[in-house]
Amino acid sequence: xxxxxxxxxxxxxxxxxxxxxxxxxxxxxxxxxxxxxxxxxxxxxxxxxxxxxxxxxxxxxxxxxxxxxxxxxx
Amino acid sequence: xxxxxxxxxxxxxxxxxxxxxxxxxxxxxxxxxxxxxxxxxxxxxxxxxxxxxxxxxxxxxxxxxxxxxxxxxxxxxxxxxxxxxxxxxxxxxxxxxxxxxxxxxxxxxxxxxxxxxxxxxxxxxxxxxxxxxxxxxxxxxxxxxxxxxxxxxxxxxxxxx
Amino acid sequence: xxxxxxxxxxxxxxxxxxxxxxxxxxxxxxxxxxxxxxxxxxxxxxxxxxxxxxxxxxxxxxxxxxxxxxxxxxxxxxxxxxxxxxxxxxxxxxxxxxxxxxxxxxxxxxxxxxxxxxxxxxxxxxxxxxxxxxxxxxxxxxxxxxxxxxxxxxxxxxxxxxxxxxxxxxxxxxxxxxxxxxxxxxxxxxxxxxxxxxxxxxxxxxxxxxxxxxxxxxxxxxxxxxxxxxxxxxxxxxxxxxxxxxxxxxxxxx
Numbered sequence: 001x002x003x004x005x006x007x008x009x010x011x012x013x014x015x016x017x018x019x020x021x022x023x024x025x026x027x028x029x030x031x032x033x034x035x036x037x038x039x040x041x042x043x044x045x046x047x048x049x050x051x052x053x054x055x056x057x058x059x060x061x062x063x064x065x066x067x068x069x070x071x072x073x074x
Numbered sequence: 075x076x077x078x079x080x081x082x083x084x085x086x087x088x089x090x091x092x093x094x095x096x097x098x099x100x101x102x103x104x105x106x107x108x109x110x111x112x113x114x115x116x117x118x119x120x121x122x123x124x125x126x127x128x129x130x131x132x133x134x135x136x137x138x139x140x141x142x143x144x145x146x147x148x149x150x151x152x153x154x155x156x157x158x159x160x161x162x163x164x165x166x167x168x169x170x171x172x173x174x175x176x177x178x179x180x181x182x183x184x185x186x187x188x189x190x191x192x193x194x195x196x197x198x199x200x201x202x203x204x205x206x207x208x209x210x211x212x213x214x215x216x217x218x219x220x221x222x223x224x225x226x227x228x229x230x231x232x233x234x235x
Numbered sequence: 236x237x238x239x240x241x242x243x244x245x246x247x248x249x250x251x252x253x254x255x256x257x258x259x260x261x262x263x264x265x266x267x268x269x270x271x272x273x274x275x276x277x278x279x280x281x282x283x284x285x286x287x288x289x290x291x292x293x294x295x296x297x298x299x300x301x302x303x304x305x306x307x308x309x310x311x312x313x314x315x316x317x318x319x320x321x322x323x324x325x326x327x328x329x330x331x332x333x334x335x336x337x338x339x340x341x342x343x344x345x346x347x348x349x350x351x352x353x354x355x356x357x358x359x360x361x362x363x364x365x366x367x368x369x370x371x372x373x374x375x376x377x378x379x380x381x382x383x384x385x386x387x388x389x390x391x392x393x394x395x396x397x398x399x400x401x402x403x404x405x406x407x408x409x410x411x412x413x414x415x416x417x418x419x420x421x422x423x424x425x426x427x428x429x430x431x432x433x434x435x436x437x438x439x440x441x442x443x444x445x446x447x448x449x450x451x452x453x454x455x456x457x458x459x460x461x462x463x464x465x466x467x468x469x470x471x472x473x474x475x476x477x478x479x480x481x482x483x484x485x486x487x488x489x
Contacts, residue, residue, distance in 0.1 A: 046315075046478075049475065049478065050479075050482070053433070053475050053479065056433065056437075057429050057432075057433060059436075060432055060433050060436035060437065061432065061436075063436045063440055064432055064435075064436055067436075067439070068077070071077070077377055079377070079378055079381065080265070080267075080378060081264050081265055081266075081267075082249065082267050082269050082270055082376060082378035082379065083378040083379075083381060083382050085266070085269075085270045085273070085378075086270075086273065086373075086378060086379045086382040086383070087382050087386065089270070089273050089274070089277060090330070090331075090334065090382070090383070090386060092277070093277050093280065093281070093330055093334060094326065094327055094330045096281055096284075097280070097281070097284055097326065097329070097330045097333070098326040098327075098330070100281070100284045100285060100288060101284040101287075101288060101302065101305075101306065101329070102306055102309070102325060102326040102329050102330070103326060104288060104291070105288065105291075105302060105303055105306040106306060106310060106322070106325070108291055108293075108303075109303060109306070109307070111293075112293055115293070
């Protein structure tokens with residue numbers, strides 16, 4: 001049982017993949033945007049940060065579930 | 075437990091509130107006020123400087139105008155004086171010329187008159203002389219009026235010739 | 236394996252260090268190491284704030300310049316997000332920013348090993364009597380992040396009511412169309428939840444990774460990783476927390 005819970009925790013942490021891809025796309029688009037319009041760098045930075053933070057939230061929720069499961073392991 | 079909520083929650087609230095009031099008093103409120111004041115004073119001094127500059131420019135313009143008008147005035151005065159002097163000079167010269175001419179004319183008239191006088195004197199004497207000579211020659215009564223007229227006529231003809 | 240597990244658990248969980256008895260009752264208010272570290276951080280921040288603003292003059296110089304840069308940074312951050320009413324919110328958000336910056340990166344001082352670690356490394360007797368106290372970031376305790384998140388949402392509510400008056404504030408729940416009402420109400424639950432979990436998860440994850448690195452390769456290697464996990468991540472998360480809070484405030488106030 002404990003082994004299964006540990007695997008479940010590992011799968012939960014796998015949400016980080018999605019967040020990583022999402023943040024990567026957001027950052028690459030932001031870099032494109034800045035190179036195309038350097039004068040809008042300030043605005044783009046804010047939007048990118050917001051997007052990255054929202055994408056990151058999924059990873060954090062996954063991590064949170066993993067921690068809950070880990071605590072269940074005791 | 076990792077996710078147990080407890081007194082730490084209350085502690086954090088109290089701590090943060092304390093930190094907030096202390097920092098607001100010590101750091102943020104005070105420095106923001108200071109920076110606002112500085113911004114205001116810098117703005118004021120810049121405004122003052124601009125005003126002073128504008129005033130100075132206005133004064134400068136005024137002085138320049140005054141200077142220019144004074145110069146104009148001066149040149150006008152000089153021109154006037156010059157023309158007046160010229161006129162005076164001209165009039166003086168003209169007067170002098172007129173005087174000189176007058177003196178000349180007078181002198182000439184005097185000379186003429188003197189000459190006439192002399193001529194008539196000489197004529198009289200010549201007539202007397204002629205009469206005396208003629209009477210001496212004729213021994214007759216030539217001293218009458220008709221004879222004298224005759225002699226005068228003769229002398230006139232002689233003088234004219 | 237179980238040794239590592241208990242050690243990791245020990246590092247992750249807050250411990251009660253002492254308790255303050257409430258007069259006339261049997262109840263004692265426990266004080267965990269999270270609170271003690273918070274107090275240390277507060278003392279440091281207040282001390283620095285005091286030193287840096289002791290002598291203020293119209294022409295800033297030396298220390299005052301630094302303090303003004305910090306205040307200007309916070310003011311500009313809040314001005315960008317909140318706009319016209321930034322003066323109401325800047326002091327609180329600045330306080331949270333300073334507190335989070337220091338508490339997120341405080342574990343960088345763990346590079347200096349504490350008594351227990353020194354004892355384990357050197358087996359020398361004197362280190363046994365050293366205090367076994369590590370500066371662990373308070374933000375790895377969910378109580379702290381939950382409190383911060385709830386205070387942030389309280390700031391949004393109070394600021395919204397203060398700026399827009401009660402009727403105007405209530406009206407924004409029906410914005411842009413009345414059907415959005417349940418989602419707008421849900422916003423006030425989801426926002427603090429995500430703020431709380433984001434900060435907690437990030438700091439705890441970085442902390443766990445750092446603990447594992449400390450266990451695997453003591454004493455030199457962790458220093459390099461510490462720069463990313465403690466310093467960079469901590470600063471970023473502190474900034475993000477304040478940035479998002481000011482964004483939420485700006486949404487309601489504007």
